[in-house]
Amino acid sequence: MSVSKRFSTFLNNLKLTDAQKSDGASKRESVVRALNIHYWGSSSGTSNSRFVGSWAKKTRIRPPRDVDVLFELPASIHARFEQRSGNKQSQLLQEVKTVLANSFTRTAIKGDGPIVLVSFASYDVELIPSFQRLGGGHFVCMTSLGGWYKHEAYEAQNVAMTASNALSRNNTRDLVRMMKRWQSFCGVPLRSFHIELLAIEFIATWGNRGNSEVYYDYMCRDFFAYIMGRQNGYVYAPGTAETMSLGSMWSSKAQSALNRAQKACAHEANAEIGLAGEQWQMIFGTDIPRFV
Structure with missing residues (x-):
């Protein structure tokens, strides 16, 4: 029974507290709301987004790490950037970064495909801009090799x-x-x-x-x-x-x-x-x- 008690205690010590869960969810909502206002004309803090990574798979531990959030952009944004030349994926990430920087003026924000990193004091939100893919999954922006879209199947x-x-x-x-x-x-x-x-x-x-x-x-x-x-x-x-x-x-x-x-x-x-x-x-x- 000592083994069971030792490992039960261990796992309990790894669990996020209710306050940490709430904080992570709040950070996600603030980032998503800013993007929804700009791209979808909505003030929702959850629409067009979902947790991915450890928050979706329920494998997160404390102290808190990153909050991984997938954000779906309108198809019209993909069409707009396809009219451009050069590294379209890098340009798209920079636009998303600028939208967030305008909302979080005192927060460090970096863009490095496929992630836009929003560094809050308690959590880093790793925001993944994406487009829905016909047949399932999502396309995310990769900036290497001149830019390309990678198929990801988070679900x-x-x-x-x-x-x-x-x-x-x-x-x-x-x-x-x-x-x-x-x-x-x-x-x-x-x-x-x-x-x-x-x-x-x-x-x-x-x-x-x-x-x-x-x-x-x-x-x-x-x-x-x-x-x-x-x-x-x-x-x-x-x-x-x-x-x-x-x-x-x-x-x-x-x-x-x-x-x-x-x-x-x-x-x-x-x-x-x-x-x-x-x-x-x-x-x-x-x-x-x-x-x-």
């Missing part, structure tokens, strides 16, 4: 996470949230999106995926072992099948975490609670308690 990403989480009785999201803490605490150069996709892969094959927090020590240990076998492999984006290289720059951090997780599991089995906690804190920091 398919959400569906993949939800399906895996249902298969595992909520273990997938818990695993992702814990691994994001490892990522930040240990400075692991592995993208959050890649961690999510690896977690979905791992959960599909893990024999204990339907069990409770009592098995979370094993889940962390076995996940580290799993990703060690995925060095220099690839993951594929749901909905678009975009191929993304995992590389191996993160592998030494994963091997270190695996070694510590193996020791921690052995200590847990021997009821050496403090020694187990010491190893877990080397992986996750003090959000996971040493003693339970």
